[in-house]
Amino acid sequence: MSKRRVIPGFGMSLGFSITWLSLIILIPLAALFIKAAGLGWEEWRELLGSPQVIAAAKLTFGASAAAATVSAVLGLLVTWVLVRYEFPGRRLLDAMIDLPFALPTAVAGITLCAIYAPNGWLGEILASLGIQAAYNWLGVFIALTFIGFPFVVRTLQPVMADMGKEIEEAAATLGAGRWTVFRRVVFPLLVPALITGFTLAFARAIGEYGSVIFISGNLPMKTEILPHLIIIQLEQYNYEAAAAIATGMLVVSFSLLFLINLLQRRIDWQNR
Amino acid sequence: MKAPKLLFLSSILATLVIIASCGGKSGSEKSIELLNVSYDPTREFYVDVNRVFAADWKKQTGQELTIQQSHGGSGKQARSVIDGLEADVVTLALAGDIDVLESEAKLLPKDWQTKLPDNSSPYTSTIVFVVRKGNPKGVKDWGDLVNPGVGVITPNPKTSGGARWNYLAAWAWADKEFAKDESKVLDYMKRLFKNVPVLDTGARGSTTTFAQRGIGDVFLSWENEAYLIEKEFPGKTEIIYPSISILAEPPVAVVEKNAKKHGTYEVSEAYLKFLYTDEAQILAGNHFYRPRNPEIAKQFVDKLPALPLVTIDADFGGWATAQKNHFADGGTFDRIYQR
Known part of the structure; x- marks a missing residue:
């Protein structure tokens, strides 16, 4: 220890952090990988390449990406409204955004299902238009949008609130129209936070089980999500296969998140 | 150089101690607890059974008996018991889900289904x-x-x-x-x-x-x-x-390893045997399970007709x-x- 750190307490706080991280993240993940390693290569390939797993993976990642995208667009709009305008009930609306965080996901799933089922409020209207919402891929998408939405709003909100009106005013005095101000000044500043929000919503959606299970219908090859396949393997006491699917999911998710992070860095760097 | 390292190690220790101290057990001899891990639709039936059996047990032994119930999908419940939910008895939807308690975790003997009459299924369904x-x-x-x-x-x-x-x-x-x-x-x-x-x-x-x-x-x-x-x-x-x-024969069994550890083997066994008494068989019929006792099954034949x-x-x-x-x-x- 030749150099003493300026901020005291480094050893102690690092100790706490490492122990804590090990206990809640590293050790369980290591156990997962060890369990998954119980399968041979052939079994891995057969399991992860089976049509059921591939269909479920397409649905899980596809619906998650779609839901996160919609959350990002609508989240931007909602945040804009919440931050930029004063209107009665704003506080209430603001508090409501957090509901999907607090609600048990099973409750969310059952509620959404009750509303979007063919005999539910909205389901009835959609059914008359020939659209089946619950027990279809659309139901999965709806549930994932519901749970992912607050992530976007909550990451964008502080950034937008801090932004201040000065730069917009400056842009306006230099002759930029409203659209140009948004496109060239405001939006680029929001992009990093927007990507973070998208990433959080996306990651959350990939792992979501509780809410989706009630609304998806769980039909093999059609509306099964990957976490449900893991549960099915567990029900058969096939812990290795469950761990293998989980590991596969984890690797794909991690790669996607890593790519998004890289993208974000590039954008950050360009903005500088 | 020494102080930070000591702090580092002691902080690791402290975190572990805090977590370890979250557990803890309590118990007394006058009262006894039993955990019955069951499947979804038996909830209402076992509420009735537990009330009657606890009263009986108190009369016989003077012990205050509390029976906890846990319900869920049968396979999921079996998995919870394997993973350490300390059930004294299991009353599941099918024998396969009790078999795995033996094959995966050796919680009971392989011949568990012969311990009680009628394939250890005191009531049936279809x-x-x-x-x-x-x-x-x-x-x-x-x-x-x-x-x-x-x-x-x-x-x-x-x-x-x-x-x-x-x-x-x-x-x-x-x-x-x-x-x-x-x-x-x-x-x-x-x-x-x-x-x-x-x-x-x-x-x-x-x-x-x-x-x-x-x-x-x-x-x-x-x-x-x-x-x-x-x-x-x-x-x-x-x-x-x-x-x-x-x-459909939903079987019942004492999870011997857990029951012996808790000192509840005797009461667990008595509890399951109670399911074969006339009193419990009538309760089963009232909850639309088919009683095993043919005499009592006759009383319910209007509601639960015979079929191949x-x-x-x-x-x-x-x-x-x-x-x-x-x-x-x-x-x-x-x-x-x-x-």
């Missing part, structure tokens, strides 16, 4: 059809389930014990109808599951889908659950008895075989969904 009032789709038997436009509700046999009984009952009918021609039987099963719009993970989930959401025309259900639906939604549904069904029933041991070679042939990866259930 699979019936629940249809909408007036039976608008005219569903009378298994063959009608594959008619176009008939929506069939069943949970997923991969995750639900009840659904496995449904699946095997349908299979048994088709096996007889098509004279054991397996490709025809498979084709029937394929058409049957084409008519299934939702596969819930457990029996209660399917009940909700059918009764509350109004999805489907026929619900393949536990007999007792079918009567519960009638009670909950009076005048909305009818129960149809098909020409053939399956004898296949059995898992005689017709499917026992649970282990049925599980492997039909529900394991690559079994018939996977095959009907592929291609």
Whole structure:
């Protein structure tokens, strides 16, 4: 220890952090990988390449990406409204955004299902238009949008609130129209936070089980999500296969998140 | 140099101590606790049984007995016990789910099913059809389930014990109808599951889908659950008895390793034996389970009529075989969904 750190307490706080991280993240993940390693290569390939797993993976990642995208667009709009305008009930609306965080996901799933089922409020209207919402891929998408939405709003909100009106005013005095101000000044500043929000919503959606299970219908090859396949393997006491699917999911998710992070860095760097 | 390292190590220790101190146990000799881990539709039945048995036990021994109940999908419950839920007794939907307590965790002896009379199943049940009032789709038997436009509700046999009984009952009918021609039987099963719009993970989930959401025309259900639906939604549904069904034997067992550790072996055994007494058999009948005692079963024959029933041991070679042939990866259930 030749150099003493300026901020005291480094050893102690690092100790706490490492122990804590090990206990809640590293050790369980290591156990997962060890369990998954119980399968041979052939079994891995057969399991992860089976049509059921591939269909479920397409649905899980596809619906998650779609839901996160919609959350990002609508989240931007909602945040804009919440931050930029004063209107009665704003506080209430603001508090409501957090509901999907607090609600048990099973409750969310059952509620959404009750509303979007063919005999539910909205389901009835959609059914008359020939659209089946619950027990279809659309139901999965709806549930994932519901749970992912607050992530976007909550990451964008502080950034937008801090932004201040000065730069917009400056842009306006230099002759930029409203659209140009948004496109060239405001939006680029929001992009990093927007990507973070998208990433959080996306990651959350990939792992979501509780809410989706009630609304998806769980039909093999059609509306099964990957976490449900893991549960099915567990029900058969096939812990290795469950761990293998989980590991596969984890690797794909991690790669996607890593790519998004890289993208974000590039954008950050360009903005500088 | 030393101080930071010491702090570093002690902080690790402190975190561990805090976590370790969150556990803890308490107990006394005057009172005794029992945990019964069961499956979904038995909730109401065991509430009654526990009340009566606890009173009996107090009279006999003076001990205050509290029986905790845990309910959920049968397979999930078995997994919880394997993973360390310290059940004293298990009362699950099928023998296969108790077998795994032995094969996966050695929690009870291999011959557990011989410890109590009648395959350790104090009550039985079967699979019936629940249809909408007036039976608008005219569903009378298994063959009608594959008619176009008939929506069939069943949970997923991969995750639900009840659904496995449904699946095997349908299979048994088709096996007889098509004279054991397996490709025809498979084709029937394929058409049957084409008519299934939702596969819930457990029996209660399917009940909700059918009764509350109004999805489907026929619900393949536990007999007792079918009567519960009638009670909950009076005048909305009818129960149809098909020409053939399956004898479902939900077995019970003492989880010996846990019971011995808790010192509850004696009371656990007495609890399960109590299920065979007249008193408990009548309770079973009241909750629409079929009592094993033939004398008491007679009292309930109006509600729970006799019908031809296949059995898992005689017709499917026992649970282990049925599980492997039909529900394991690559079994018939996977095959009907592929291609």
